[in-house]
Amino acid sequence: MSELAAAAPVAAPAEPRRLTAAQRWRRRYGLATLGGAIIVLWIIVAIAAPLLAPYPPDLVDVTRRLKPPSSEYWFGTDMLGRDVFSRLLFGARVSLFAGIVVVILGAAFGTLLGGIAAYAGHRAEEALMRFTDLMLCFPPIILAMAIAAAMGIGTLNTMAAMLVVWWPKFARLARSLVLVQRGQEYVEAAHVIGYGPGRVLLKHILPNSIGPLIVLVTLDVGHAIIVFAGLSFLGLGVVPPTPEWGAMVSENRQLVEQWWGATFPGLAILSVVMGFNFLGDGIRDWLDPRARRR
């Protein structure tokens, strides 16, 4: 009976609201599929950029600067006469790569640390989690700026700086997930069988904790792309003239009449981030049985 008590206002609708299976599916997974499609599309674009781009991304042609979008230059040209569309396609490589790599490495490191902390318990846990808290009290973008500034500018350096501020939230999440699972009876059962902590962690706890981690990773890639683009925008990311979305917005932001130079890269970021958001939300709904029943 308790599962009926799930939610919300009291009403006895006269007509039952029934949806067909297709409607239900669309409602539940429609956005997630859209998100997945956007991401796949961008990944294909990133890989095939040299084939898809009509012009080389760095081709400077001052005679053709600041051309508005046309059939010749789909997204127009920038101040140096470079084709915005081609730069956008190549920019996908840097942005996606940076976002995905930072999040995956950060997640791997954070999860490992958080998982170990939760399992070790006692002093080790206390120390590791205090350290995580300490890292979390630095505003990520400032700390990344500080580190990037200290280490020097460059794609890899900026990614490294982001990594330093990226792992703590995963450490926290992983720890709380392991703590939840560790108290479960099936984990106790594994101990009673004779499993050691490592085997329990790998065979039982990890498979049951992976879901929320995947959700956070998915949602977070979008965030990482924004932060990386932001650092590039500030001039602390890629080295010019590397085509990168944030840097492209920065290069063209002074141009009010020639809006295309900064608008399109921004829309590209928006679409990728939305894609990751849709997908992450979809995975969460799919994993959460409470949401599924609705």
Place this chain on the structure above:
Amino acid sequence: MRDVADGAGAPPKPDRDAPILEVRDLRTYIDTDAGVVRAVDGVSFSVMPGETLGIVGESGSGKSVTALSIMKLLPEQGRIAGGEIVFRGRDILGMTGDEVRSLRGSRIAMVFQDPMTSLNPVRRVSDQLVEAAIVHGRHDKASALRRAIALLGRMGISSPERQINSYPHQFSGGMRQRVMLAMGFSNDPLLLLADEPTTALDVTIQAQILDLLRELNSDFGAAIILISHDLGVIANVCRRVVVMYAGEEVEEGTTEALLASPRHPYTWALLNAAPRLDRYTPGQRRLTTIEGTPPDPLNWPKGCRFAPRCPFKIEKCAEHPPLLPSGDGRSSRCWVTQGGRSLPPAAAQVAATSGLVWSRPAATGETILELEGLVKHFSVPKPSLFAPRQAVHAVDGVDLTVRKGETVGLVGESGSGKSTLARLIVRIHEPDAGTIRFAGQDITHASGAAIRPLRRRMQMIFQDPYASLNPRMTAGDIVAEPLRFHGITADEAATSARVGELLGLVGLSPSAAAKYPHEFSGGQRQRISIARALAVSPDLIVADEPISSLDVNIQAQIINLLIDLQERLSLTYLFIAHDLAVVRHVSDRIVVLYLGKVMEIASSGNLFDQPLHPYTRSLISAVPIPDAAVERQRQRMHLQGEPPSALAPPSGCRFRTRCPIAAPRCASEMPPLVEHRPGQWAACHFPGQV
């Protein structure tokens, strides 16, 4: 049928002879993705002013949804598809939202199952009580507060003037349920709906709340509908009972008559599946069970809904029976008992189906497990870096010896440390002090590797069938895990053959191996859990409340399975439960725990017939018995108050704060566990004096 009085405005005068509530052919459906669940499917009953009506049934029978329908508090997906709910002459279903709201909490009140979650955690108890009193305009703020204090006092909360300013988290479960009752009675309701109000509480607290319900009924004259899965609880409070099965009412009658001679096979099964504390035949360890599980609510069977499980089924049962009155104020939905015939007593049926007599060899006397002065304290997580450490005294000096082949029962209220003790024995936890000797070997602080060979001789069954199986492994893999880990079977072929064998042993088909836990029912999951424990062919099985989250009939099936297995495989059980009747039924010896200490150890017979410790006495007397006549004649010794916190247990005897015969000596001196009669040990300065 009477016309619904409507439009006239003023409600009809209450009439002592007219029912206060009449439910007619109520149908409540719930829309789910899989289809429409007909949760309540044609239920009719009536309640007279001041009457006590019980509704009994297993989970999924539709009893809670019936109550929520009366309050029109259904969840979003629920809808009332048909029928009438006439309260004092007016159909609630035809009322506007405001009209229904003016009934809720004023004329009809409701108390829910879980008192821990029923109070708003961030608002003071006083606010929540006052709000209930003033919302219907019958009190102003000052008089509402006076009334709230008076009601709290009436509900048995000491110094209510002070306590009313507390927050809910400062109250225990029992106290919160008293607050809920006070809230319900704020506006002198004519009808109280109590949905499993004691299920989440310990047996001694349950007894207090049930007493209170009876008193409230006689003092305030409010009619009560008590919903429960426990016939004993119903017998304790209610004059009349409605039995529900698969969304339907299957039987109705006075409590006395219905419990004495049930006229529906489901009632019969419900009554016989639960062991009774007062009716115990030595040697008769098996319980009467019926086959199978409740039907799928998406798809009720066409004919009689109970027919697929019914041991008395006849040809006519393929036809759906109506609720047939039998003249003597009773009615049942059964072709077999049509016209008032009775069903045969249970014992005869048992002999016919199983034919087994207790053939178990007596315990050999060889000691398999020995506990000495076992202690485990859990430090409570500190709120911050600098708060002082506190510890829960979960197990605090337990001595116990278990001999090969016997079943030792472990009982106690929540917080008594019984689950911790179980986890110490199988070394999920490491003890802080004392020794554990298993099969002659000291395993108190043995490392994981050192203890590994012994894992093959000692296994555990867990309480929650939904949490004890890894949801991402198939049943086959779950059972095979210990086989592979210990290298018990030579190769994969042997493993899968052995898995099939084990599943068969616990009554599952070999095809179950390929399925995932969520595809099984609670009872079946518990069978998988048992199969996993049996995989290593253990000598000792520690069973931590293995049946407490199951419905009565499934409980009986699992108990019978455990007994069968014990006889076939000569297992030793350490059986933990809070249900005394079950423990008495399965155990040779029983250990009573209270706040981490042993109060009494005795053979099952002695403990119940001549308990020495006052705590044992009060535990036994708190258990309700599904027999109205017995319930009325029983002499009760109810415990007052709540168990103290295990963070700071009382000095001397742990039980003294609630003991009716406590003396000054009990506060200063911890009574040792002494053998007062052969085989009967008690830790009390005044054994047997209650």
Place this chain on the structure above:
Amino acid sequence: MLRYLTSRTLATIVMALLSTLIVFLIASLVPGDPVLAQLGDLAASNPEIVKAYRAKWGLDLPLYEQYWIFLKNLANGDLGISISTQRPVLADIRQFAPATVELGTIAFILSMAIGIPLGVAAAVGRDSWIDHWARFVSLIGVSSPVFWLAFIMLTIFYGWLQIMPGPGRIDPIELPPPTVTGSFLVDSALAGKWELLHTVAAHLVLPSIVLCAATLGLITRTTRASMLETLGQDYVRVARAKGLRERAVIVAHALPNALIPVVTLAGLAYANLLTGTVMTETIFSWPGLGLYTFRAALALDIPSIMGMTLVFAVVYLLINWLVDMSYAVLDPRVLKR
């Protein structure tokens, strides 16, 4: 109660001390000659200054002694001298902070005042048009990069429509109000300069909208989720069973519980708004800490960057401490634990 408060306070102080260690370590890990990095080319070419600097910060001593000196200087309010401005970092911070606080606070108020009601309405009317709108707003908010949003806003409202003023706190031709609080809004009101107040307010519109977008999205989302969760709780059903009106059920029972996680988030959000103004300030030429940090980063002005990092960490801790304190009021259960 007192124990909870003191223990939270002590923990915050310990964390603040530890954060100085982190900042110190990052600064000392900068590759190359520390003197060069921390003094800048110009000063480093003067042997007198280099010598004095080495002596002051103990750069020849072992690391832990350097840290001790760093702490001692810190206790005297000495964060070093900024390379780019050639002024004490602390003085710089004092000068740039008010602009950031003003902008951050307005963005914070904006995002709470819109986000919470929107989230509640979305949860109460789940799957209604308002829910869809709330979802759309929060999605756009969390998905669009701040710097790009700022560009779009400026292009449309300043460049094309010309209904909003351009970058900066005031128009370049105007003089700032006499400094009392540092907030131009308050100061111009105090001075009775109503036209200036109008200008100042107009200048705040675009940056605060841009700055609050992401926070607004987050607050809306969290409020909605938390509210949905609370509406499913038993005590909400009990409140309905009492006969309370739906509005009373939501306002008196669901909302106080649903707001608890929102408060945690709000604290974090405010800290983020104060510290995350870099991009917004850069684009809007807003003379605040963000712009200062940005310029410092570009100029590799290590003392300024480290000073700012430390200041931001302390702001973070301070706001977290405030959140902890507000818990004591909001959720009676924390005091017991």
